[in-house]
Amino acid sequence: MADKEATVYILDLGEPMADCHNGRTESDLDWSMRYVWDKISTTVAASRKTWTIGVIGLNTDATDNRYARDGLDGYDNISVLQPIGPMTMTSLRELHSIIKPSRSSSGDAISAIVVALKMIEDFTRKLKYKRRIILVTNAESPIDDDSLEDVAQKLNEFNVELVVIGADFDDAEYGFKEEDKSREKATNEKALEKLVSQCDNGVFGTMAQAVEELSIPRVKPVKPFKAYDSLLTLGDPAKYESSALSISVERYFKTKRAPIPSASTVVVRPEHGGPTQNDGDDDVQMGGTEFSGVKHMRTYRINDPDAPGGKRDVDFDELEKGYQYGRTVVPFSESDFSVTKLETKKGFTILGFIPFTSYEPFLNMGESGIIVAKKQNDEAELALSALIHALHELESYAVARYVQKDGAQPQILLLKPNPGIDDSFECLYDVPLPFAEDVRSYQFPPLDKVLTVTGQILTREHRLLPSDDLNEAMSDFVDAMDLSTFAVDEDTGEPAEYAPVDELYNPVIHRMNQAIRARAVHPDRPIEPPAEILLRFSRPPEKLLDKAKPEIDALVEAAELKKVPAKAQGKRYGGRGNSKKDQAKPLSGLDIDSLLGETTARRSATATISPENAIPEFKQALATADDDATIERAVKQMGDIVRKLVADSFADVLYAQAAEKLGVMREELIGLELPGVYNKFVTGLKKSILSGELNGDRREMWFKFVVGGRLGLVTGEESEVSEVEEEEARAVS
Structure with missing residues (x-):
């Protein structure tokens, strides 16, 4: 069952919260609300109805709470801004609009805690809840500390966690102390700290630390999920009852x-009738605008000469699945599917054993699991322990066939023993293995030798083989860039791991979550740059680079690295005037035209581009062209080759060559x-493809390889001399 939480935020909205302190340019309220909005928006993003939130305003101009309505004294200027319940986007927007500083400063924080405690007591009753009260204040308002012990006793009785976070509160552990603190604030701060110390479950901290830690991604706590609860077998217990092994296990x-x-597709509702009350999948309100979920509806039509318009609607039940094989669609009915579908039964069977040395880590195919004996089953614990220790002593893995439930696809799992020698926890770890169809083998030339055309094997001197100096320089570079001991442990001062696993966060996921929370709270503000902790390991540390600079310079020199010049842009010929411009010079500085003579340029004017070597010959023809006519002649020949590839292609076999x-x-x-x-040619190519001139229906070539490969019209953004706009290019595509 999902965890139930009831959290009440007490927000100090008094007049002193509108002031700025300690060199900040934002008020204490805005600064403190960074923490509150982050926590509330995280709860909204989780979309759990069991995570409930209530909000109380302290030092409000009005008074709205149960005790004040009953006529009790000491509960003035305390208002319930939101009763305890699920937090939605609509309620978040409404709350955001009323969180403003007031003109009051006479509310009592201890009384507000009592109001919050009563709210939690009435809402949760005796049910199993995680109860929490979070007080955010700068302690500039008077506090009545006469009943601290009674309040703490009541909090402990209902197992309520009290969190007090104050603006500019002193915190010796964090290393912050406010200078020139008023006497009233210092007294109030000590009273709140005393209350927290009397609670069995309390936290007292300064807002500076809370705001600073907002940039640290919060890892979602996950409860163990049982994926399998049955037998792990070796052999068939039904056939070989005496010799087969059967152990009751659980897999997590x-x-x-x-x-x-994930993102949802929404549209602006045509009628705007006030705030939306339904925040489910259909309607939601953001930034004052109501959105409605998009509902998809599909209709299927077939060609029918007798129907009006030549097409007739058919029901989905009348359709059969089809799979494309080349240009042919092969129908696949439910009866065919039932024949090919593998009928499986829930089970976990060991197929065999392999030594540790026969397994390569790159064969891992997905998420790992853990297998333990069934709880309160001594016989299963003893049997599984014997299997685990036998695998460990023989240095072997087990290979098992796993079917989670009846009808599920089978998996092949590798079972690794954990005998519990170091951590006293015995279990089997498992990871999925690939099937034969999942493995793709590719052959690459060796890195330590070169095979010449004469069959000779070179292992020492060759331009593709590293020299001894290069090997030594690379080895020194790797050692110098070692991160395993670059950091320093804060407690012991000893070298430590620079990038421990528990500090490596996925920047894509956590940056997306940060952006969603920021946009939910402040829809009109620009999103702040990514937190530094997400970018910390995206680049090597500067101190390490400075320390390793001698090794880097030595490696550059040994490898003879040279900077590649930028690709020359613009015309490489003089156009119609036949006056050549300066061409890109090679790094060697040699005059290639003088070495090879002028015959190449004369030959290119009449040369024919062959389909077998089209790309090099096309580039050579353009490189030696002196006028537009030569270029247009080369383009025409290349275009004819492209058209012929499309027309001669069997299905889509030659489409990739044509696209290249x-x-x-x-x-x-x-x-x-x-x-x-180019634009003129590609426009004509589209007409030829869509009209069927190139030997039938070749539309796949256009939409998949030309449009999908971004080979359409050249726009003004890609070339300054192009007159094609982006909209025109999209229309042609």
Whole structure:
């Protein structure tokens, strides 16, 4: 069952909270509300109805609480801003609009705690809840400390956690002390600290630390989830009752992938009738605008000459699934699917054993689990312990077939023994293994030797093999960049791990969560940059780079690294005037034209681009072109090759080759500042494809490889000389 929480926030809205202190440019209220909004928005994002929130205003101009209505003294200027209940986006917006400083400063914080305690008592009764009261104040208002012991006793009786966070409260552990503190604030601060110390479950802290820790991502606590509760078998107990092994076990998830928050598609409601009361999947209000969820409805039509318009609507039940095989759609009925579907039964069976040395870590396929003996089953604990120790002593893993429930897809799991020698916890860890269809084998040339065309094997001197100086320089560089001992332990002063696992956060997930919370609370403000803790390990530390600079310089020198010059942009020829511009010079400084002669340029004017070597010949033709006619002739030949590939392709076999040549043509013509030539060709290519001129229906080539591969018209953003706007390019695509 999900945890139930009841949290009441007591917010000091008194007049002193509107002042700025200790060099801050924002008021104490705005500064403190950073912490409160972060906590509340986190609860809203969790969307758990069992996480309830109530809000009380302290030092409000009005008075609205149960005790004041009953005529009791000491409860003035305390208002219940929101009763305890689920927090929604609508209630968050309403709360945001009323959190403003008042003109009062006579409310009693201890009385506000009593009001919050009564709210929790009435709401939770004797049910199992995690109860919490959070007081946010700067303690500038008078506090009646006569009944501190009674209040603390009542808090302990109902097991309520009291959290008091004050603006500019002294905290020796954090290292903060406010200078020139008023006598009244110092007295009130000590009274609150005394109250917290008398509580069995209390926290007293300064707001500076709370705000600073907001940038630290909060890891979501996850309860153990039982995925399997049955037998782990070795052999078939039904056939071999005397020799088969059968152990009652339970399997829990050890690691679970954290997903990125999903997005929902919404539209602005055409009628705006005030605040939306329904915050479910249908309606929600953000920033004063009401949105409604998008509901999808599909209709299916088939060609029917007898129907009006030549098409007829059909029900979904009349359809069959189809899978594309090339350009052909192969129907796959439910009866066919039932034949191919594997009928499985819930089970966990060990198939065999392999030594530790036969397993490679890269074979891990997903989330890991943990297997323990069934609770309060001594026989199962003894049997599983014997299996675990046998695997450990033989240095072997077990390979098992796992089916979580009837009809589920089977998994092959690798079981690793944990004999509990170091941590006294015996269990089996498991991780999914790939099936044969999941493995893709690729061959790469070796890094330590070179095989020449004559069959000779070179292992020492070759331009592709590292020299001894390079190997030594790389080894020194790796040692110098070692992060395992770069940090310093704050307690002992000894070298420590720079990037421990528990401080490595997924920047995508936590940055997204931070942005969602910020946008929920302040829809009109710009989102702040990512927290430094998320970017800390995205780059090497500056001190380490400075320390390793000699090794880096030595590595650059040994590897003979040179900076690659920027790619030359613009025309590489003189256009119609035949007056050549300066061309990009090679790093060697040699005059290639003088070495090879002028015959290359003369040959390119009449040369034909062959389909077998189209790309190099096309680039060579453009590089040696002296006028527009030569370029247009090369483009026409390349275009004919692209068209022929599309027309001759069996299904989509040759589409990728055509798209590759089209991409080269596009890139080269952009570099020559002739995007119009490419745009003219690609426009004609689309007409030919859509009209069926290229040997049938070739629309897949256009939409998947041209549009999907971003090979459409060249816009003005890609080339300054292009006159095509972005909207026109999208229309053509």
